[in-house]
Amino acid sequence: MTEANAVAGAAKRYDLSIIVPLYYEEDNVHLLHRAIVDAVRPLGLRSEIVFVDDGSKDRTFERCLELPRTDPDLRIVRFRRNAGQTAAMAAGIDHARGEVLITMDGDLQNDPQDIPLFLAKIAEGYDLVVGWRHDRQDHWSRVLPSRVANWLIGKVTGVPIKDNGCSLKAYRADMIKNIPLYNEMHRFIPAMASLAAPRIAQIKVRHHPRRFGQSKYGFSRIYKVFVDLVTIRSILSFSRRPATWLGILAAVGGLTALLCLAFTLSQLAADPPRVSIVFTSIAVLLGSMAIFSAFLALLSHLIYGTSAKRFHPFLLMSVRASEAAAGPARSSGP
Amino acid sequence: MTRIELISAVIVVTRDGDDIAAAHRAYRPALARLGRPLEMIYVVDGPLPRTMQALRALKAAGEPIEILSFATPFGESAALTVGFRHAAGDVVFTLTPEVQIAPDLLPRLLESLDETDLVVARRVFEDPPKRRKFDGAVNALFGTSLQDIRCGVRVMRSEVAKELTIYGNQYRFLPLLAQAQGFAVRELDLPAARGGKGTPRTLGLDASLLLDVVTIYFLLRFVKKPFRFFGGFGFAVLAIGALLTAWLVVARLFFGVPLVDRPALVLTTLMIVLGIQIISVGLIGEIVAFTYAKDIKDYRVDRVVEPEDEPASAARDAAPAA
Numbered sequence: 051m052t053e054a055n056a057v058a059g060a061a062k063r064y065d066l067s068i069i070v071p072l073y074y075e076e077d078n079v080h081l082l083h084r085a086i087v088d089a090v091r092p093l094g095l096r097s098e099i100v101f102v103d104d105g106s107k108d109r110t111f112e113r114c115l116e117l118p119r120t121d122p123d124l125r126i127v128r129f130r131r132n133a134g135q136t137a138a139m140a141a142g143i144d145h146a147r148g149e150v151l152i153t154m155d156g157d158l159q160n161d162p163q164d165i166p167l168f169l170a171k172i173a174e175g176y177d178l179v180v181g182w183r184h185d186r187q188d189h190w191s192r193v194l195p196s197r198v199a200n201w202l203i204g205k206v207t208g209v210p211i212k213d214n215g216c217s218l219k220a221y222r223a224d225m226i227k228n229i230p231l232y233n234e235m236h237r238f239i240p241a242m243a244s245l246a247a248p249r250i251a252q253i254k255v256r257h258h259p260r261r262f263g264q265s266k267y268g269f270s271r272i273y274k275v276f277v278d279l280v281t282i283r284s285i286l287s288f289s290r291r292p293a294t295w296l297g298i299l300a301a302v303g304g305l306t307a308l309l310c311l312a313f314t315l316s317q318l319a320a321d322p323p324r325v326s327i328v329f330t331s332i333a334v335l336l337g338s339m340a341i342f343s344a345f346l347a348l349l350s351h352l353i354y355g356t357s358a359k360r361f362h363p364f365l366l367m368s369v370r371a372s373e374a375a376a377g378p379a380r381s382s383g384p
Numbered sequence: 385m386t387r388i389e390l391i392s393a394v395i396v397v398t399r400d401g402d403d404i405a406a407a408h409r410a411y412r413p414a415l416a417r418l419g420r421p422l423e424m425i426y427v428v429d430g431p432l433p434r435t436m437q438a439l440r441a442l443k444a445a446g447e448p449i450e451i452l453s454f455a456t457p458f459g460e461s462a463a464l465t466v467g468f469r470h471a472a473g474d475v476v477f478t479l480t481p482e483v484q485i486a487p488d489l490l491p492r493l494l495e496s497l498d499e500t501d502l503v504v505a506r507r508v509f510e511d512p513p514k515r516r517k518f519d520g521a522v523n524a525l526f527g528t529s530l531q532d533i534r535c536g537v538r539v540m541r542s543e544v545a546k547e548l549t550i551y552g553n554q555y556r557f558l559p560l561l562a563q564a565q566g567f568a569v570r571e572l573d574l575p576a577a578r579g580g581k582g583t584p585r586t587l588g589l590d591a592s593l594l595l596d597v598v599t600i601y602f603l604l605r606f607v608k609k610p611f612r613f614f615g616g617f618g619f620a621v622l623a624i625g626a627l628l629t630a631w632l633v634v635a636r637l638f639f640g641v642p643l644v645d646r647p648a649l650v651l652t653t654l655m656i657v658l659g660i661q662i663i664s665v666g667l668i669g670e671i672v673a674f675t676y677a678k679d680i681k682d683y684r685v686d687r688v689v690e691p692e693d694e695p696a697s698a699a700r701d702a703a704p705a706a
Contacts, residue, residue: 119692
């Protein structure tokens, strides 16, 4: 199916994969494993746990190796060096073999006891279930910026999610395995997933304060989130309507350039000429640049749209989604 | 490290002038002393008749060499890549046609591979050449601490040789790229071969190196997220341009400062245009990266421990990173 499955090998299938990226979590690993096992065993599903050690330099990996590797099966992916949370999630998704994938944080702030709620929503027919930490156990200096960010992300991407930062999410594997996750897009997974027009549900989850270790975020995120947001927005609108705004820019820029040029030419014979050649030049520069940009964007869209690996999975998923239209409405919240 | 079944050595020859037979006679016994089977792969970059003749004579004399040759020069990176693809050994040496390190010391290089993935020789000269400001700048830029990055004598595990993708002039910075891809890299001080003079330096070479460094820096940092760079930069230019233009317009309207072809207005308008342009370039870059995203793997897997593996000894590198 996808190359991701080729990585994992198609030997054994599971109903459920729990994916946990770990970064400097040597104190938490055993507790976390215990909590997941306690939550998953009673469900009676064929399940697996995928721990992704994101290049921690402490004893996280060694502590993982101490854990029992069966019932439920435990698969440990270790990175050669730190690659970031998005890459760790992507690796977990690539290596997971379940039909439903659940991602969660490695710091014990998410509660594995919430997993059955997510599975119930998936069973209802949703493709993506997003956790919402409705009473966050963090300092207000973390909660407030995150509120603003969530509101902004919802407005800009058109996928209103109350809590993009909550790692506890459930996905249908055939949907999420086709979504490209790269750079630092783990904050925007629902927005990126909207490429496949999934049915999204949100549910309230429990949230615990950190017990061990340090929180790994800082204020420096604001710039990155802002820039990434613009990026995501352009990628989304690009993939739906190629080069919309670049097309508008090209049209406006081109027209302005033409008008300025025509006016300048008409003034050449006049004495004295009432025209600024400098501003005409600037306008022509802007117009031609806009047209070049639109052309490049169209060219990339040609590559994207004609590539079976990149674009077609989304079309097929969309067809499947409308066939299942008897199910819940698209993108509806609780 | 685990038992070595085969040692490969890749030697890229780009000039016909070097006495390749002498180099071979220097390297061969030193590598043979490691006591493992040996393959020496000579990659000849382009038609170099004298080199080919010398290599053919060596091969006819029963030396364990393989000769790969390009019909036309493709450059050292391409030659290295072909050599790496061809190398079957568990460890791969790269050596230079002109002897840079006293060959007797090659075994020491291999010994220090124990804990790392790639070891570069750091040439110690009897009368040191000029201080390597260039390497210092490169290290500052990449956050590394390698002092003889461009030394051609290295030894690496086969994974490094198989996974590295290099092209253009990147062969000079192979250790940096390896480090950027998550391999552990270290240097080992070794006395330079007698008569070695270090890398010849000219202004032209330095300029082209500088260009390469900038290229690689961008490649490593921003090529997958161009908007991180162009976005911030572009918005800053656009904002400054817009503010200054607004101020000039306000000054014209309310304070009667004349505007006709004022250089300041031209400048601020240009800044607005430039800002829009930078932002567009960044976004188009992001769109191209997105188009390509399913082929990008941001992570390098060291190993995957499967549920069936023995609890204590998990096989190293069960799944190669794509």
